[in-house]
Amino acid sequence: MRFLLRRAMHTLLILVGASLVSFSLVNLAPGDFFDQMKVNPRISQGTLASLRSQYGLDRPLPVRYLQWVRSVINGQWGFSFAYNSPAGPILWSRSGKTLLLTGVATLLAWSLALPLGGWAGARPGSSIDWLTRGTVAVLLATPELVLALLLLLFAVRTGYFPAGGLTSSEYVPSGLWDQTKDVTRHVFLPSICLAAGLLPLLLTHIRTAVSEAFESPYIEAARGHGIPFRRLLLRHVLPLAANPLISLFGLSLGMMISSSLLIEAVFSWPGLGQLMLEAIQQRDFYLVVDTAVLSTAFLIVGNLIADVLLYASDPRIRTE
């Protein structure tokens, strides 16, 4: 329990640090949202100044940071100038969509990589192993951006899949089933893209973990006892290989969230990444800070989950 508590404290500290870094970075930026109004001759300097003071933009940085922290605790997460509303509700709906996309992609990637990589590690030199290594080599060299554009081309040319967005434009809400079907069709291509970006990392690590586990002496002994291959793999090798894989799971979540920004932009998926891009273009700086901090939070919570899993699965960590 102490271990978990310590990890949680650490997480909180990192989050505070990340928010400090991104807040000061973004606030050092020249110009703010109201700068665009300067070109409009009908808005006077006085109006601009009063707008700035109304939103607290004229106060010193530490004061603004504290104000922002207070509004985060309130659940407001600052104020979005472009949406003219508290940032909190926007963030929630957007991050839900990002989590949906990354969740589906994570599921897809792991359910592909685990059997493929595991088998390749168990039988090095087999045809599955060659297939795995080939996949890794091809996917490693294909940037997600290029892959996403290719898939977009595929969608546009064939018309099997929609070319982006979350729901169809002609979509009429008609029951939960239809909605699920529609969203599934839309989530398919972006999640494939995300999963493909992650696969090389997963495949190589799973393959090494399993093949290393196979070489350990006690597996050798178990094999000597005549335990059949399948039982050996499932009962003896996988638990041994699980440790690095759980850490890998935490790491993979981070990569996933990072690259989902790009995929969201290409497939116009209304998630957190797209929100950040819009916010940067519009100098909507609370949203920029919020998205940066929130994405960090997702990443860290992912790692925390991995830690908890590790704690649960490995008695050696519990005794430390």
Place this chain on the structure above:
Amino acid sequence: MTLGKVPWLAMSVLAICHLSVLLAGFFAPGSFEVQNRNLAFAPPTRIHFVDAQGRFHLRPFVYRWVLRPGSFAEYEENQQIGYPLHFFVPGAEYKVLGIFNSRQHLFGTGEETRIFLLGTDAYGRDLFSRLLYGGMISLFTGLLAATASALLGLVLGGLAGYYGHWVDEVTMRIAEIFLAMPWLYLLLAVRALLPLHVDPQATFFLLIGVLGVIGWARPARLVRGIVLTAKEREYVLAARSFGAPDLYLLRTHILPFASGAALNQMALYIPQYILAEVTLSFFGLGVSEPIPSWGNMLNDLQHYLIWGSYWWLFSPAIVLVAVLLAYYRLFSFFKVNSFTF
């Protein structure tokens, strides 16, 4: 030391790419910004040896594309006049390495008729020339930014490891924060710090700065670990007991140890940073039109979804993949041989 199989192919691909984008003006037959509005989406120019009358020419020649009447962006060759291809022809003026002017081009027709090796984009600009000029930005941003990151990591990690105590604490805590943020979000947050619209040359250095700064944490951590062990070595202790100053110790005895790790990390960063530049320019946050970069050329693809029928617009992606493959190959070669530079 046996080297294993030296990746000659990867090395030559990289050498050719870097050399040709460095001397983009010479290798490109035209300029990257001259528009031919009547030649939008023209396909790659065909190079002929046999003319319309069936006569064979030793010197290859090209025909001019003309718009098929009543169509949008469908072209046919005007087979009345052939334009012979020459090597080392004078053409549009450009700057070599940004210093002196030249008019020499590697190849061309020497006349106003342009040769489009990879077709044209939506404004009728020569894609091959744009690819070369764009590579100058994309490839060298990656290279220079990776160097900047490695240097920054080397210095900060070295200081943290050598001086220890609070220097170490502060540096490593900040590094932890940088490592904890999803790096694309971090990249954009840092990019948000800088003005949106800057002139192209400033953008180039700005991108190098931004990328260099966000990547310092990983090499710094590696270097710190190495310095921590290196400073306890006996000859370092001996040198210190002779009264060697800190700076001397760091420079001659400690950092050479760590530079291998920093270089290794730099090699890993290069492809990642090339991609980062491409991504930023793709989002419109990097180099902006009319200056080409592989990123904003790919952005064109997304805008003109019709590009399915204009396959040549995809050429930046193909070159990008080739360069990345070569870099990965080179890196794995270095890793296998665990070079200590």
